[in-house]
Amino acid sequence: MSGFFLIIILILASGLIAYAGDYVGRKAGKKKLSLFGLRPKYTSRIISILTGILIMIFSLVVLSVISENVRVALFGMEKLKKQIYSLENSIKSKEKEYTEILKRYEEVKKGRDKALKDLEEYKNKIHILEMEREKLLKELNKLSMEKERLKKENEKLQRSIYEVSKKIATLSKEKESLEKDKKYLLDELQFLNSTIASLRTEGIIFKRGELILNYIIRGKTGDDIQKEAKALLSLIESIARERGAGNEEKGYVWVPEAEWKKLLEEMKTTEEKLVRVHSLANIFEGEPVIVYFQIFPYKLVYKTGEVILLKVIDGSESLDKIESRLLEVLSEVNKIAQQKGILPDPLSNTVGEISFDEFYDTAYKIKERGKKVILKVIVEEDTYNSGPLKIRFEI
Structure with missing residues (x-):
């Protein structure tokens, strides 16, 4: 109504x-x-x-x-109010959902745009890959043709190798014959060299630069200097006579005037000096020895019991290797001692020696241990810069 x-x-x-x-x-x-x-x-x-x-x-x-x-x-007013309140809450909830849906829509839209962009990139990449694939197929065809060509060349080379192998076999036989001839000629050359060397050194009693004597001088004055110098000269003559140098007519020792003056000048000092007397040239039997002097301050380098070097050596190695390690230790000790001030022998460039018995006894002891050991190189007695350095091994 x-x-x-x-x-x-x-x-x-x-x-x-x-x-x-x-x-x-x-x-x-x-x-x-x-x-x-x-x-x-x-x-x-x-x-x-x-x-x-x-x-x-x-x-x-x-x-x-x-x-x-x-x-x-x-x-129904109260019920209506409740319904209105409920509807308002529902509207707010729906508005919130709508906002979230809009937000999701924007995200989905962005994702869609990104996906479309990625799709375009993938399409471009696929296009590039297709082009590369075509290129690789062409290269593959070329390689296949090249493979066939190389196969034919390989067959050709195999035939050539067979021919060369036969030639190598022939040349090997010729090489063996030449090696025998070479060995014969080398043996003959070695014999000739040893013969020439013996001819060159036969009769030499003092080699050029050889150390004849170490002599310690202490500060002198006046006539004492001349007496000390003559005593040194007398000692050199005694050694020269024993070695077969010179004679009564030629004399036994000849000292250049400059060397003699240098010796007298050095003897005026109050400090102890070491005089090393060397042969100036190769001296044959019957010729007087010509000498020159090297003069150094006389000083103590090592005291008895001082440890020169510590070295780890593996006793599990072979005996030959252990002996090689010991030789390396001796070489290192020689360098250290020279750096400390011990003067080496001018011919051998060594500062001392160790007995063969102690050397091999130490090698066997290390081998018996069968493991890594610490090797000590110890000074046997007080050693001055004149040498020689006497050492012993301790494990």
Whole structure:
């Protein structure tokens, strides 16, 4: 039913109820009716009020029956409020979901754009790979052709190798024959060299630069200097005679004047000096030895019991290797001693020696241990810069 007809019905019904109320009121007034013991005047007023109430009740009843909205407004307002509140919360939730959906949509859109971009890149890469594939196929064809060519060349080379092998076999036989001839010639050359060397050195009793004598001088003055120098010269002559140098007519020793003056000058010092007497040239038997002097301060280099070197040697190695290690140790000791100030022999460039018995005895002891040991190189006695250095091994 439309609202217009509803209003007309309400107006008509209200007018009818008002008329009925007025009619009842007038009748009650004429007949002097009384309600609840009230005066008729008040009774008619109550009837008018009740009539108005009936009009309102009737209107509400009619509206409630006819209009669902009125019923809801009158009796379902709290429920409606709850529904509105629930709907508002639902709307907020949906708005939040909508915002998240929009955000996801943007992310998906970005991902889609990136995927499209990656797709384009992959397409480009695929295109490049296709081009490279075509290129590789062409190269493969070329290599296949090259392989066939090389195969033919290889067959050709195999035939050549066979021919060369036969020639090599022939040349090997010729080489063996030449090796035999070479060995024979080398043996003959060695024999000739040894013969020439023996001819060159035969009769030499003092070699050029050979150390003849170490002599210690102490500061002298006046006639004592001459006496000390003559004593040294007498000692050199004695050694020269024993070795077969010179004779009564030629003399036994010849000292250049400059060397003699140098010796006398050095003897004037108050410090102890070491005089090393050397042969100036190769001296043959019967010739006087020509000498020159090297003069150094005389000083102590090593004390008895001093350790020169510590070295680890593996006793699990072969005896030959152990002996090689010991020779390396001796070589290192020789260098260390020279650096400390011991003067070496000018011909052998060594500063001392160790007995063969001790050398091989030490090698066997290390081998018996069969493991790594620490080798000590110890000074046997006080050693001055004149040498020689005497050492011993300790494990």
